[in-house]
Amino acid sequence: MDPCTFFKCLADDTRLKSLLLIAKINEACVCDLMEALELDQPKTSRHLAQLRKCGILADERRGKWVYYKLHPALPQWAREVILSAAAHNDNYFSSPLKKLIASQSSTNSCC
Numbered sequence: 447m448d449p450c451t452f453f454k455c456l457a458d459d460t461r462l463k464s465l466l467l468i469a470k471i472n473e474a475c476v477c478d479l480m481e482a483l484e485l486d487q488p489k490t491s492r493h494l495a496q497l498r499k500c501g502i503l504a505d506e507r508r509g510k511w512v513y514y515k516l517h518p519a520l521p522q523w524a525r526e527v528i529l530s531a532a533a534h535n536d537n538y539f540s541s542p543l544k545k546l547i548a549s550q551s552s553t554n555s556c557c
Contacts, residue, residue, distance in 0.1 A: 447501050452524050455500035460485065460493045463539045464514075465502065467546055469532040470539075473515040474546065482546035502528075 456462050460483060467482060468474045474482075480490045494514055497503040502524070504517040516525060536543075 447521055447524060451500060452502070452527075455497060455502055458493065458496075460489070461497055463542055464490070464493055465497060465528060466532045466535065466539050467542060468503065468514055469516060469528045470543060471546065471550075473513050474550075475511050475513050477511060478546050478549045479514075481549040482542040484545075 456465065463483060464474075464479055467479065476487065476490055476494065479485075479494070480487055483490065491512075494503060494505070494512075498505055498514070498517075501517055502520060503514045506513050506515075516528065520528075
């Protein structure tokens with residue numbers, strides 16, 4: 447993966463927030479990300495598919511839901527950029543992170 451492609455993939459607010467949320471909690475389901483970002487399923491899935499196509503995320507289907515995590519073959523420099531951004535920019539995605547954690551711990555979780 448070249449840096450230009452990597453940063454182009456992150457040059458969208460929805461994709462960047464999704465990626466930082468996933469980096470912060472290690473794995474997220476589409477339904478939890480929908481709740482956290484207050485987006486519909488098609489838009490959420492489209493952005494996650496773009497991150498998968500770029501080689502940044504890997505997906506795993508479990509029943510009717512798809513879970514995303516950082517791609518295991520992601521170059522170390524790219525992983526470090528993502529993890530550093532997630533660790534040092536809490537204000538950028540703190541509200542979606544709270545919603546995501548609440549969604550995951552809810553007994554009414556859609557997943």
